[in-house]
Amino acid sequence: MTATLEPTAATDAPVETFDSFNPANGDLVGTHAVRSKAEVDAAVARAREAAAWWGSLSFDERAEHLLTWRSVITRRIAQLADLSHRENGKPHGDAQLEIILAIDHVAWAAKNAKKVLGPSKVKSGLLMANQASTVEYKPLGVVGVIGPWNYPVFTPMGSIAYALAAGNTVVFKPSEYTPGVGQWLADTFTEVVHGRPVLQVVTGLGETGNALCTAAVDKLAFTGSGATGKKVMAACAENLTPVIIEAGGKDSLIVDEDADIAKAAEAALWGGMSNAGQTCIGTERVYVHEKVFDSFMIEILDQAKGLRAGADEGAKIGPITMPSQLKIIQSHIDDAIEKGAHVALGGSDAVGERFVQPTILTHVPETSTEITEETFGPTLAINPVSSMDEAVELTNATSYGLAGAVFSKKQGMQIARRIRSGMTSVNSVIAFAGVPTLPFGGVGQSGFGRIHGPDGLKEFTYAKAITRQKFKPVMMLTSFERTAKEDGRVAQLMTLLHGGKQTLK
Known part of the structure; x- marks a missing residue:
């Protein structure tokens, strides 16, 4: 994207413009005006x-x-x-x-x-x-x-x-x-x-x-x-x-020991790699119960065979749209490796000039930027956990709180309710975004307010509140003509209504 000044046909006065380019090959897609404050105000x-x-x-x-x-x-x-x-x-x-x-x-x-x-x-x-x-x-x-x-x-x-x-x-x-x-x-x-x-x-x-x-x-x-x-x-x-x-997220996908491993791996792979990982509600962290960690890794690596980024029809992952993000992705991968993470797929050499190849790291230290900061690239940090309590604790150990997913046959809903996030999918990934009746938004550093x-x-x-008087009140409370007797009756009424011990029915 570049900004230039071009004269207009009517006045020959320079109008600032900028170009948009295809991030896969650098081809020019279009040229657009840079609208000034005066033009924005007019709109x-x-x-x-x-x-x-x-x-x-x-x-x-x-x-x-x-x-x-x-x-x-x-x-x-x-x-x-x-x-x-x-x-x-x-x-x-x-x-x-x-x-x-x-x-x-x-x-x-x-x-x-x-x-x-x-x-x-x-x-x-x-x-x-x-x-x-x-x-x-x-x-x-x-x-x-x-x-x-x-x-x-x-x-x-x-x-x-x-x-x-x-x-x-x-x-x-x-x-x-x-x-x-x-x-x-x-x-x-x-x-x-x-x-x-x-x-x-x-x-x-x-x-x-x-x-x-x-x-x-x-x-x-x-x-x-x-x-x-x-x-x-x-x-x-x-x-x-x-x-x-x-705003952003650092969403996790939790895999319980009774989860459908093949489906969980499929969801983690798509949640982390689709749109080149450039998804605020995408998966960046995966916490897998230690009893099924090895089988999960075998499954996800098998599913990842042939998955690659490129501009040809056979590639299922596109380019990194914003060039400056490449340095962030590179730094997160390198930081994780330097702190002891194991490279299961891809790695430091996966980051190119326009594309980033799928990268899966395991045993990633919780202090690394690959865990603590939003990467926004096709990477996954997959760590084993001893229990779902640990998985929830690690999931919630972030200032973000946007979305996430849980794979579990028996405890899915219970685990989902314990996650501090605006949205969670159970036995699927990002499903909530496709449900028009559900609110979409996060907590903490992920923002506030809801759409959908x-x-x-x-x-x-x-909200517009309106009251319309149907008939004359038994006691006129909003008047200077109110008497001491009426005040006493109101006090008695409130004592009857709210003064005693109440039970919910």
Whole structure:
């Protein structure tokens, strides 16, 4: 990615641009404008005007637009997958899988927004028995979204589709590594709404993202590194703009002694190596019960035969999208080996100029960066443990808390509940991401807030509480005409209701 200045045809004034390249071969994919703060502010202003129209539509009317968009994406899935393949580098099949999951989420958000966010009755309680109480969830207005490059369709759509379904307009700043994908999404939605700026894209580098953070948006959803997430929060704090942060992870996969070893190995291999390991909810650590450790290693190494990174059709792993990540991957592998880790596959020589070959290390010291820091590459650190208690303890010994997996026939659910993370799959890997009804997000250094599911819809709204008096109250408490006698009756009532020992029924 490079930035240049080019004159415009209308004014001959220089316009800063940047290029996106295919990380597999360096070919130019596209050239995009670096949007200035003034241009970002203008986009937000347009979104504010469009919000008056979009927000005034009924849930059913918005759903119709969103479901039409879903159909457009589905019909053009090959086109979008090819663009994602060229900008991100991932194989066509992986690009298509990501889009399929996104389509399912768009459909769920469109069809369920009314049920989740529409007016619903709640009980008023004895003191306010004369009131009819309702709660509903109103759109915030304009939502800013800063998306990542590793899943340029699925991840930002978890914010975009849900924010739109809730009645907000969206200004989306895609990663500078995958700007074309972001522009494609905005262009196709604009077709559906007949040119209205309901979903807009502002392309650019870090300065453009900062401009979106400080613009007059009502909430900002960010996906990326924890370090950048802190900068986003600081910038948003200028206007007291609330944020959703989905940062990194150091997820583990736990294998119990009664697990299906073949399936556990298959899940660990895919969870660690798919998308070249560039998955925030991917597997980076594996803790295997010592009784089945040797059989697990035989199985995973057997399954890994022939698995390789490359640009040809036979390769199932693509390139490292962000070149600077190569040094981090190299340093983590080298640090683990220097501290005594055993190389079972790949190793220090696995890191090339664009690709990293699958690397599996065992008996990795818990103090090495391969264990403590997010690697974001096709590596796995596999260690034996004496018990599931030890596996859980080591899994939780991190400041991250995003996701993970457990393979166990008898204790899967119990172990999963003990893991400090926002999401866990039992006897599968990353399954939760494909379930539209489940919230997606982490704890600790992995961020806060949720996308997907009812929680994801509510993230882009504010709760509106309304009471309506049905009949005159027996005791008028909200009046200066209230008497001492009424105060006494209220005190007696509260003593009867709450003064004694209560039991749950």
